[in-house]
Amino acid sequence: MTKKVMTTNSAVAEAVKLAKPQVIPVYPITPQTSISEKLAEFVANGEIDGEYIKVESEHSALSAALGASGTGVRVFTATSSQGLMLMHEIVFASAGMRAPIVMANANRSISAPLSIWNDQQDSIAQRDSGWIQIYAEDGQEALDSILTAYKISENPKVLLPSMVCLDGFILTHTVEPVDIPSNEEVDRFLPKYVPKHAFLDTDNPMSLGTFTDPNYYMEARYQVQEAMENSVEVIEETNKEFAEIFGRKYGFVEEYKCEDAEIVIVAMGSVCSTLRVCVDDLRERGEKVGLLKVRVYRPFPVEDIKKAVANADKIAVLDKNISFGVGGALFNDIKAKVDVEAYNFIIGLGGRDITPTHIDEIVEKTKNPVNDVTWIGLKR
C-alpha cells in the first residue's frame, strides 16, 4: 500500500488498473474526462493489459461494454450527465442481461439549460434500472467502491451492474491523499473474473438478449428484483472481507452523531463532508442534530435508515435532484419506506454552492416547517 496525493478521478483510474478489466470502452465527457484520459495512458504504457475501445459515443461505450461482458470478461466504463442520458437504454439492458459491468459516473446536472456543474439528477434518473448505486464522499471511498463494486456485481447471486457515483468537480477534481492498495492485496480480494453462467462461448453456444413474450417477461424482471435483494447480503459480506484485507470499513449508510439527535440530516455524496462540520458546529450552538450519509442508494438500505433515525423527532433530507411536483428521490424513497416526520430540501442543483448558512436554514425550517419540500439557495 502506498499513499499518494491525487484527484478522485485519478483514484478511480488507479482502482480500475488494480481491478484489471480486459475491455475498456470509454467516451470522454466533462467532468469524467480525466478518467478516460488516465485509463488511455495506462493502456498506452502497458500498465493495463486490456483493449481500450475508442468509441464514438456513450451509447456505444456501454453497448460495447455489454457485448464484452457478455463475452465473459471484466469491463469498465465511465460517464457523466448527458452521456449517462444517452446510455439510458443500455443502462436498463445491462441490468436485464445481468452483466456485471462497473461504471463510474461523475455526477453532473442535466440539460436544459446546459450546465457542466454538479448535481445528482443524472444517476437518480437511472434509479429504476436495476443497477447497484454507490455514492462516494471522498477519493479513498471512490477507489474502494470501485473494487468492492466488482466483487458485488460479479457475485453469482447478484450479477447486476454497479454505478459508482462521484460528485462532478466537487469530488472528481478534488486532490486528496489516497491509499493505493498493492496488486497482491487486490488480487486476493478480487481474483480474475470467471463467468459461471451464460456468456458467448463457441464450445457452449447460448443466445443472449432474446425476444420475450408475456409468458416470461415478468419472471425475468422478478429475477432482477431477487438479485437486488440478494445483493444486500453480498454487500455486507464484501464490505467485511474488504475491511479484513484493507482495514477500511464501509456500510450501506454512515451515521454521525445520530444516537441522540433530535434532527437527523440525510444526504448522499460529497456534501456529507460539509455536513459533518455543520453538525459539530450546530451542536456547539446547542442544536441536537446528526448526519446520516446514505452511501448505497440501490439496494435501498431501509433497515439501516430506520435504525439511524429511530430516536430522531424529525429528519431533513437533502436532494441534489428533483422529481417535479413530488420532491427529491431520496426523500420520497424514505417517505415510502420509513415512518418518520420528514422534510425535503432541494439543494445544490447545477453546481450551486451548499454553505453552512444553508444548513442552518435547513435545520430551522425542519424545526418550524412550512412546506414538505423546500428549495434552498434559490434566487427569487
Place this chain on the structure above:
Amino acid sequence: MEIPEEELLAPGHRGCAGCGATIGVRLALKTLGRNTVAVSATGCLEVITTPFPETAWEIPWIHVAFENAGAVASGVESALKAQGKTDVNVVAFVGDGGTADIGMQSLSGAMERDHNLIYICYDNEAYMNTGVQRSGSTPYGASTTTSPNGKVSFGEDKPKKNMPLIMAAHGVPYVATASISYPEDFMKKVKKASEIDGASYIHLNQPCTTGWGYDPSKTIELGRLAVETGSWALYEIVNGEFKVTYKPQIRKPVTDYLNAQRRFKHLSDQQKEKIQEFVDKQCVELGIG
C-alpha cells in the same frame, strides 16, 4: 462450390414462408462454421429466431438493442481478442433500418476502428418487422406505410442511401454487395471477409415477401430480377479496388422487376421510365453496362 449441409440456423424459427433474411443467415453461417459468434440488432431476424425459451441459433448469439450492433460487435471482438481467441469469427446480421438509419453511428465507429468483424446488412428495403415503414434504404417509388402513394404522392421520393460506398469511404479492407439469389457469389464474399484481418461490410439484398408484395415462392426469383435488371449490382471493394463480381449478359428492363411487386404497383409509366433512367445511369457508373 461445395456448400456444407450443416445448418447453423435451425429450422422451425418464426420467419415467414419465403423469408429472404434467414436464407442469407443460413448461407453466411454455412461459410463461417461453428467457430463464430453472431450479433443481431433488434428487428425481424432477432424476433423470429429467439422467441424465449427457443432459439434457432446453433452458435453463440447476442442482441442488445436496435441501434448498437456495431458497438456490441466491437465489444465482443475486443473481448475475444483480450482472451486470445483471435480465431473466432464475429459476424453481425443487421437489417437496413438498424444499419442505414438508427445504427449508422455505431456502425461507423466500428468500421473506423477497424475491428476484425464481418457486418452483414440484410437489406429488405424497409422496416419489415413492424409492418413496412420506410427506411433510408427504401428505393425511389416504393410505397410503404410511412411513404405511401396517394393523390399527391408516388411513394418514397428519394433514392436509397448508398451504404456500401459510405462504408468504403471508411477505408475498411473489404466492402461488398451481394444477393441471396446468388449464393455462391455471396458465400465467396463472406469467406473473403472472414479471411481478412479487419472490418468487412457486406450489403446483402434480400427480397421480403410481405413488404415487397409477391408470392412467397418467388423470393429467389425476385432477388434475381433485382440483379438481372441492374436494380441491384454485385461488386466488391478490396483494399479500395473496385470490381464487379457479376454482370448480367443482357440487362432486363426494370419493369420486369417493378411489375412483379405490390410496392411499385401504383407507379405510372413515366415514373417507371425515370427509374429505368436512374438504373441505366448507375449501371454505366458501376461498369456493368
